[in-house]
Amino acid sequence: MERTEYVINKSSFEFVNLDSNIHDNKLDTKPVGYLRDALRRFAKNKGSVVAAGIILILVLFAIIAPMASDYTVSFRDPYFRTTLPICTAAKNNPNMDFWDGCSEVELAQTTFELYYGINVESGQEAVKRGEYTVRQVTRELKNNKTRVDNLYTFRLNSYYKVGAYYKNLTLEEYRSIQEYQDRTGKQVLYPVVAKKERVTALLDQLDPSTASSKTYINDDGNFWYKVKISSKAPYTPTAVFDENGNYINNYAVDPTSDKDLYTSKMLVEGDTKQYLYGIKNQNGFEVRINYYEYFCYVHYMAGDGIESPHFIFGTNGDGQDIFTCLAAGARFSFLLAILVSIINLTLGAIYGAIEGYYGGLADICMERISDILGAIPMMIVLTLVRLQLSNKTDIPSQDIALVSMIISFLATGWIGMASSVRMQFYRFKNQEYVLAARTLGARDRRIILKHILPNSLGTLITGSVLVIPGVMFSESSLAYLGILDLSTSTSTSIGVLLANGQPYLTTYPHVILFPALFISLLMLSFNLFGNGLRDAFNPQLRGSEG
């Protein structure tokens, strides 16, 4: 290979800094502290940031929702049980059928007529928009005969389907409702059907042996129309229609027309003051009330801000508003978890610090203790504590569940924290800087608190954050298994909501859906958030992809 010589002119050279001294310049960048660095690396992890945002939203939900909601945890409605979620925006939007408080059902003729009757009488669309489709099913009977049944498919509104029922009112209540009707123009009272013409009475006449065990008994108030009942079992009451195909009302006509009863100007359509709205009895009146409107009336009178039944997540089997319960339960679980987390952090840090710093015999003994405590499953600790507590009489019985829960978490919860702190102490206690501090005369307490403990700051923070979902998970599992019941009349927890939803899993899945969704989302975001924190606090991962 041929070598070429490059010749560079002397004039091309130039001195750098010939006339100034070269000093050490101060760094232009700011020094980055441990926490700031952790924060910066945490912010790079998109998943964790999103998770932190979700956690924040869930916490805000838990704080704000119980205040914003008109309902309370102690609100229980006997008629609006397992009603479906409803959202005002979805009511008239055909694309949001899943949130309109209705469910698609296929029912036999009798039940369909019953619900359609509610549409006709009160205008409350139990059958959504009055739309339905009929399907004919041929059934084979025993004696080689066949029967054709009509099956109706429609969207059943779970709020309106309650319809009307008979209720005994005192005279004052009766008058008060009538006043309310006149003032608001809402019909609460509907004409009654004479006692001996009600479906239950008719059924009892046909077959007294099965009296009062009829499935229609709850819906007695909804048979406001004329029916004919088949003479053989299963005695299905079917509606009688007039020549135009309309229901014929079966209202009792009041011959005496006791004008005392009609202070209300509200009358059903077609009434010329001949129908009876209340049957006098020894206590007052038996009336037929429309429950939906009666609910509005009761809450209007109570002045608690509830205008109409409107449950955004539906109600559970006890008639509680799931939205409110979920938020209240979440708030309770968060508070409990944070409390446990703080105590665990303190206990674990102290215990682990002593173990790790002093080592030797103290370490061995303390390690055995935490080994033993740590090996007992949570469930056993809880059961034992609960049994012991309920044996003592000086604790009110409604507090036992909560107290035993806290005690058992305190008994075993700090062990993980203690062992990670202990590990950190083992790593750092023999390092030169600790020796230097000791040589300078620092006491044990100063070395522990000032020099070694800050090293485990990351572990402590990550650990105490991850305790929160752990507590919520344990609480919900234990409540689900029925070992722990943290609900009282005014409070509830996520686990209790899940456990209460289980019986309705196949019939009303929404009862369990929301608590399950909530806890899943919470667990997922806490895990992501925890992972992000752990990586952020681990200086070894600096610069690597983590």
Add this chain to the structure above:
Amino acid sequence: MIKYTIKRFCLMLFTLFSIMTICFVLIKSLPLVVDVGLGKDAEFLEGIIEARGYRKPVMEQYVTYLGRIFQGDFGVGINMEKGTYVLDNFLQRLPATMIINIYAMLISVPVGLGLGIFAALKKNKWQDQVISTGVMIFISVPSYVYAFLVQYLLCFKGGLPLQMKNGTDWLSWDMFVSVLAPVLSLSFGTIAGFARYTRAELTEVLTSDFMLLARTKGLTRGQATIRHALRNAMVPIFPMIIGEFVGIIGGSLIIEQIFGVPGVGRLYLNSITTLDYDYFMFLSMFYTAIGLAAGILVDLSYGFIDPRIRMGAK
């Protein structure tokens, strides 16, 4: 290694014994509740209580209890399964629990390892992203939530039985179908755990120097992965499988409850609700021992593989 094993085993026995003592004292210091309802033979129960000395001082009872344990007598039911021996009843219920866990393991191990290996090979590609996201979701979401989903979608809509069937034909097809729902619910979390662990181990091995050497020797990627990477990655994965299997027996309680499995879990919950102390005592010890055994098995197999742990290095 033998010395280490013996040491660990003795420590485990010591822990178990301490827990047993604590539990026994706590449970027996409670007043003895005897549930004599309608048609229940009060004299018979009273006879058992007298004969077994259940009204004597706690420490005296404990000495007798320890003596009986060595004869395989863990007490008899008072409030629950009256008069039956705890151990007999337990052994009768054990197969139902075991069968679910074994099936769950049979599903989880191949699927979990497969997903993990696949994700490791496709590291940082979209396949890996999908698997990792799924793993994160399945690890985080509590197992009872899958159980609800499985119960609703597969059992209610899909036609699988809602509850596990009774009977002792453990290996029949009918039994397999009836346990499929609980097995699936148990498997999701385990699969995710295996996949995550396998992926982490395998990616570490795949980037090590000896893999580069294997490739430079002329092995194809497949050959190198199967012969060198997988074998090395399996070293920590295998003990995890053992530990998980033992741990899952203790953790399947809630799934057993949801799917009505006639197993140990139901026995345990019943013993808590009916306050049957002998059953509670024995089953508590069972679950504690399972937890301890899972831990010790994992530690031992690690020690077996990694000499540094065996030497007790901190």
